[in-house]
Amino acid sequence: MSYEIGMAAMRLELAERIAHTEYHSNYALIRAVTGKDPQSDPSAWRDFDDAWELDFIWSTNDGPVDWGRRGRVTDMGHAEFLEGGIDRRDPVVCPFRSVEEVWAFDAVEEYGLTPLDELTAYYERSYQEAQAAHPGQVYTGGYYKTVVSGAIQAFGWDMLLEAAADRQKFARVLDGFFQIALHHFRAWARTTAPVLIDHDDFVWTAGPFINPAFYRAEIISRYRKLWEVAHEAGKTVLFCSDGDWSMFIDDIAAAGADGFIFEPMTDLDYVVERYGKTHVIMSSKVDCRTLTFGTKEQIRAEVDATLPLAAQCPGFVFAVGNHIPSNVPVDNALYYFDYLKANWRR
Numbered sequence: 001m002s003y004e005i006g007m008a009a010m011r012l013e014l015a016e017r018i019a020h021t022e023y024h025s026n027y028a029l030i031r032a033v034t035g036k037d038p039q040s041d042p043s044a045w046r047d048f049d050d051a052w053e054l055d056f057i058w059s060t061n062d063g064p065v066d067w068g069r070r071g072r073v074t075d076m077g078h079a080e081f082l083e084g085g086i087d088r089r090d091p092v093v094c095p096f097r098s099v100e101e102v103w104a105f106d107a108v109e110e111y112g113l114t115p116l117d118e119l120t121a122y123y124e125r126s127y128q129e130a131q132a133a134h135p136g137q138v139y140t141g142g143y144y145k146t147v148v149s150g151a152i153q154a155f156g157w158d159m160l161l162e163a164a165a166d167r168q169k170f171a172r173v174l175d176g177f178f179q180i181a182l183h184h185f186r187a188w189a190r191t192t193a194p195v196l197i198d199h200d201d202f203v204w205t206a207g208p209f210i211n212p213a214f215y216r217a218e219i220i221s222r223y224r225k226l227w228e229v230a231h232e233a234g235k236t237v238l239f240c241s242d243g244d245w246s247m248f249i250d251d252i253a254a255a256g257a258d259g260f261i262f263e264p265m266t267d268l269d270y271v272v273e274r275y276g277k278t279h280v281i282m283s284s285k286v287d288c289r290t291l292t293f294g295t296k297e298q299i300r301a302e303v304d305a306t307l308p309l310a311a312q313c314p315g316f317v318f319a320v321g322n323h324i325p326s327n328v329p330v331d332n333a334l335y336y337f338d339y340l341k342a343n344w345r346r
Helices: 003-008 027-034 043-051 099-103 108-112 118-135 150-164 165-187 213-233 246-255 268-275 288-293 296-311 330-343
Strands: 140-145 194-197 236-240 257-261 278-285 316-318
Touching: 003 316, 027 330, 043 257, 043 330, 099 150, 099 165, 099 268, 108 150, 108 165, 108 236, 140 165, 140 316, 165 194, 194 278, 213 236, 213 296, 236 278, 246 268, 268 278, 268 296, 278 330, 288 296, 288 330, 296 316
Parallel strands: 140 194, 194 236, 236 257, 257 278, 278 316
Antiparallel strands: none
16 A cells, blocks of 8 residues: 555655655664564565554665766765664865866766666666665666765865856756766656656755855756756656755745655755645654654654644655654654554545
8 A cells, every 4th residue: 555655655646644754774773673683684675664554765876986986086985874884984085176177077978878778778787676675665767876976975065155156157067977978868758657756855954055046047947958858858857956955945836846855954844834735845843863863752743843834735745854864762763663653544
């Protein structure tokens, strides 16, 4: 039934309960729910998704060859996030020595483009295999390094911010990342995946890091062109970004996004008021910081604050918008889901 509920949300059809998904990397929680170790038994992930009645699997795929094998990238390192710190990486030196090198950068020339037929075949095969492995959920296609996220991976934040000081030159650099994204969207548009996620972490927790006018003229305008390609193929497009992009919700909607995936920093009340009947909304007021450090009463209060909003929205997909990481106490996570499940029927 979960797949049907997930697709009903994508079609903006009211189902018997609010749709549900989670983004999670809490191995202890998976062990507690499934009795299996996700580090040694891949089936633990599928069993968890089924046990927690996920209707939707968040997924993007940037193609068969990582950029780091094709050209220059900046690894800013990675803090400990997964259990045991297995994902920790030290930063490496940025390969760009001056801002002039960044302004002269052409992402298409640097990284190249996989031939369209080859890329389409890769995406179709990947989607079919993933959907077959998750028959109970809607499995998405999509692209991660759209414009800003692509520039972050290439330059790192320090060099990116320095380059952004000259907006005209920076816009030309961003266009290269857009051209790569457009190529990948054209490939995804030729697949049978019904739902695509366009991910781009284009703001910070505090909001935009460049003048909002630049966003509207040079970033969001490019999103529109990507989504037109997807819509011509009949795809549902969900835009996803971390941070607070409340001030851009209307712009993202006007550019053609069919739905929004966001963290608790973005204004859920506003999104529901303006777009609750017309768009997919994937979020909630439940904050992973509350799951980590709060009481069960505080967790319940955030679920209770979300449920009346979610119940009126046919495309609502309930999620802890900023992830369930490894440091969330298992008891708190279990309480969250048990309470949500007990109250998610419309």
